Structures are given as structure tokens and as C-alpha cells.
Amino acid sequence: ERWEYLSRSVGERAGIIAAGPLLNYLMAFLIFSFVYVIGYPTLTARIGKVMPDYPGASAGIKPGDKIININGQEVDSWEDVTRIVHTNKKPEMDLKIDRAGGLIDIKVVPKKEEQRTIFGSKKRIGLIGIMPSDDIVYVRYNIIKSIYMGGRKLFNLTYLTYRALWASLTGAIPFKKAVTGPIGIFYITGQAAKLGFGYLLDFMGILSASLAIFNLLPVPILDGGHILFLTIEKLRKKPLSYKIQGNLTQLGLVLLMCLMVFVFYNDFMRFGVFKKLSSLLGK
Numbered sequence: 400e401r402w403e404y405l406s407r408s409v410g411e412r413a414g415i416i417a418a419g420p421l422l423n424y425l426m427a428f429l430i431f432s433f434v435y436v437i438g439y440p441t442l443t444a445r446i447g448k449v450m451p452d453y454p455g456a457s458a459g460i461k462p463g464d465k466i467i468n469i470n471g472q473e474v475d476s477w478e479d480v481t482r483i484v485h486t487n488k489k490p491e492m493d494l495k496i497d498r499a500g501g502l503i504d505i506k507v508v509p510k511k512e513e514q515r516t517i518f519g520s521k522k523r524i525g526l527i528g529i530m531p532s533d534d535i536v537y538v539r540y541n542i543i544k545s546i547y548m549g550g551r552k553l554f555n556l557t558y559l560t561y562r563a564l565w566a567s568l569t570g571a572i573p574f575k576k577a578v579t580g581p582i583g584i585f586y587i588t589g590q591a592a593k594l595g596f597g598y599l600l601d602f603m604g605i606l607s608a609s610l611a612i613f614n615l616l617p618v619p620i621l622d623g624g625h626i627l628f629l630t631i632e633k634l635r636k637k638p639l640s641y642k643i644q645g646n647l648t649q650l651g652l653v654l655l656m657c658l659m660v661f662v663f664y665n666d667f668m669r670f671g672v673f674k675k676l677s678s679l680l681g682k
Contacts, residue, residue, distance in 0.1 A: 424553065430607065432545045435539070435544070438538065438597060439597065440598055442476060442534065443476060444466040444480050446529050446530070447462060447532030450529070454527045455527040460507070466496055466497075470492055480529075485526075537597065553608055620655060
């Protein structure tokens with residue numbers, strides 16, 4: 400019958416399977432876009448600490464200064480500051496700073512240092528030795544810009560997640576640092592809720608996107624595994640035998656169960672669940 404799943408073409412079946420992850424992606428995109436409309440909470444460009452023996456201190460930058468502009472680029476948040484400073488190629492940087500309501504210009508020669516990235520590789524970045532204050536600002540955009548920013552955030556999140564997974568599989572970063580489970584999600588959700596509705600909503604968008612990302616991995620039992628089977632069927636002009644598909648699905652289930660046990664144990668250790676339980680039992 401036409402309405403039966405197995406009577407559909409390979410492309411139609413792949414579309415049916417991909418609909419779930421795509422819905423999670425769509426939900427994450429809508430959430431991210433909405434957050435940018437109501438206001439995305441982030442650190443301001445106000446300096447909280449100036450590190451000694453770094454260019455910023457010798458150039459005259461002081462705690463409490465707020466960076467307005469760097470090399471002609473407008474600065475809205477601390478994220479803008481780190482991005483511009485770290486990727487700066489010029490020998491000297493021009494900073495426009497708001498100090499107690501007055502604007503001043505400061506020239507800084509950034510210091511190049513080699514640091515290890517979150518993916519385990521080394522990279523030379525520019526540093527001037529400043530740290531942010533605790534001030535929070537809500538960055539808002541119009542609907543068109545918010546849609547663009549929401550899409551960009553979803554793309555970057557997908558790229559960073561898959562790259563982190565690859566780095567963990569190749570041993571560039573410890574696998575236990577690349578994953579978290581229900582315990583960790585519960586803890587992080589609680590922390591996000593304390594920071595306000597915007598943070599909590601943003602975290603829900605990250606969760607929705609993460610579900611789509613992991614569900615599309617080419618692992619049997621996940622949607623990505625079923626799509627892999629359909630891709631093989633398309634190339635071979637016939638499906639894999641039910642026995643082979645069943646064996647691979649069982650293998651995928653075993654691997655997934657092992658991963659769940661590891662993730663739960665990792666969460667218990669990371670968030671001190673064992674210690675809390677032992678202290679409660681001791682009492």
C-alpha cells in the first residue's frame with residue numbers, strides 16, 4: 400500500500416526519518432531568533448580587571464573603563480572584544496574608551512601568545528591583558544537581524560559540536576569533557592534559570608539543537624543510522640539484509656547503553672553526587 404512506510408521510495412523514507420531532527424533544528428532556530436529579539440544576555444565591554452605585565456596595563460587601561468570601539472569596529476559586548484583582540488593582525492590597536500563618561504583614545508600593542516583551543520590544537524592569539532566585569536547587557540536586534548543571528552548561532556553550534564566530537568574521538572580532548580548527561584543538564588538548567596529567562600530560553604534552544612545533532616549521527620538505532628542504511632540501499636539498489644541491519648542495530652544499542660553508563664558516572668563525579676550521597680548517608 401502507498402501509505403505504508405516500506406512502500407515509499409528511499410528518498411521519501413529518508414525524509415520521514417529526518418523530519419524529527421529537522422523539527423528540533425527548527426525549534427532551536429526559532430528560540431535563538433526570539434532570544435535575540437527580546438534581548439540576548441551577555442557581558443558588557445566594561446573592564447573588571449587589568450592584568451599586570453601585559454600591554455593593557457602599560458598603555459593606561461584601568462578597571463571600570465568601557466570599550467566602545469576597537470580599530471574602527473563598534474563594540475557591543477565582551478564577546479566582540481575577545482573576537483577582535485584575538486584575531487587582530489595589526490601591530491597596534493586603537494581603542495576608544497568611555498572612562499567616567501568621557502571618551503579617550505588609547506593605543507595598545509597586543510602581545511601574541513600560543514594557547515591551546517578547546518579542540519586540543521594550539522593557536523597564536525592576540526592578548527592585551529584585560530578581564531570583564533560582572534555587568535550584563537541585553538543585546539537586542541530587529542526581526543530581520545535576529546533571524547540572521549539565530550541562523551548563524553545554530554550553524555556555529557552545529558560546527559563546534561561535531562568538531563568537538565571528532566576531537567574527542569581522535570583523543571585531542573578528553574571524551575569525558577566533551578559530553579554531559581541528564582544530571583549535568585539538570586544542574587546547568589538550574590544555573591541558567593537563576594540567570595534569568597533569556598539564559599534559560601537560550602539553553603533550551605541549545606538542548607533542542609543538540610538533540611538534532613546527536614540524533615543525526617550515523618549510528619544504528621539513531622535516525623542518522625537509519626539514514627545511513629537508506630543511503631547504502633540507494634547505492635546498492637537493494638537494502639541490507641534484515642539480519643545485518645538487526646545485528647548492527649543491536650551493536651548500536653550496546654554502544655549507546657555503554658555511553659549512557661559512562662555519561663551518568665561522569666556526571667556523578669563531575670557534580671559531586673557521590674560525595675553528597677555519602678554525606679547524607681553518613682548523617
